[in-house]
Amino acid sequence: DGGITQSPKYLFRKEGQNVTLSCEQNLNHDAMYWYRQDPGQGLRLIYYSQIVNDFQKGDIAEGYSVSREKKESFPLTVTSAQKNPTAFYLCASSLRGTANEKLFFGSGTQLSVL
Amino acid sequence: AQSVTQPDIHITVSEGASLELRCNYSYGATPYLFWYVQSPGQGLQLLLKYFSGDTLVQGIKGFEAEFKRSQSSFNLRKPSVHWSDAAEYFCAVGDGTDKLIFGTGTRLQVFP
Numbered sequence: 643d644g645g646i647t648q649s650p651k652y653l654f655r656k657e658g659q660n661v662t663l664s665c666e667q668n669l670n671h672d673a674m675y676w677y678r679q680d681p682g683q684g685l686r687l688i689y690y691s692q693i694v695n696d697f698q699k700g701d702i703a704e705g706y707s708v709s710r711e712k713k714e715s716f717p718l719t720v721t722s723a724q725k726n727p728t729a730f731y732l733c734a735s736s737l738r739g740t741a742n743e744k745l746f747f748g749s750g751t752q753l754s755v756l
Numbered sequence: 757a758q759s760v761t762q763p764d765i766h767i768t769v770s771e772g773a774s775l776e777l778r779c780n781y782s783y784g785a786t787p788y789l790f791w792y793v794q795s796p797g798q799g800l801q802l803l804l805k806y807f808s809g810d811t812l813v814q815g816i817k818g819f820e821a822e823f824k825r826s827q828s829s830f831n832l833r834k835p836s837v838h839w840s841d842a843a844e845y846f847c848a849v850g851d852g853t854d855k856l857i858f859g860t861g862t863r864l865q866v867f868p
Binding site: 646648673677682683684685686687690692700732734739740741742744745747748749750752 | 765788790792797798799800801802805807846850851852853854855856858859860861
């Protein structure tokens, strides 16, 4: 079955530690996205990529980094510079990355701080 | 800047009752409008979308939404709610670039 796989489901970060969230898709989509979800705040865009080896900052990119070395993979690193990382992180993809397209979402990663 | 407002944070309905979730947007041109649903601890799933044409849009799971330009609204409706519809619902608007702007969501609770 085609879809988006996020791992791990739950992740814990220690103070000063970088952690990486995985996102893989087998839909052959060009565009991939990372969103952060906090209670009562909806989804906020962290980074997005419309082509391999290229990505753009979203609305809340500070303290995060990404890479897009392969079309099917778009990992997100939460760095120690992100002082409030506890949130639910969602990865999504779309066919070409235009605003009129359906987004396909993974099942999310819950990140908590120890 | 474009924005989306979902004025109802939490709605409770009885099973079998009708449902309307409100969504208002701010956008200069004809927007791309979406409704997504999220079950607890899961990702989002598209219910329906509107780009142009007929202002009443049918979606999955028996949902529909109506685009009203004069009111800048895109409200989601269902004539008879099932217990399995309990979830969080997000309205979103395409902002004219390549990004979606999401509302803050409405949590639906269904009582038997």
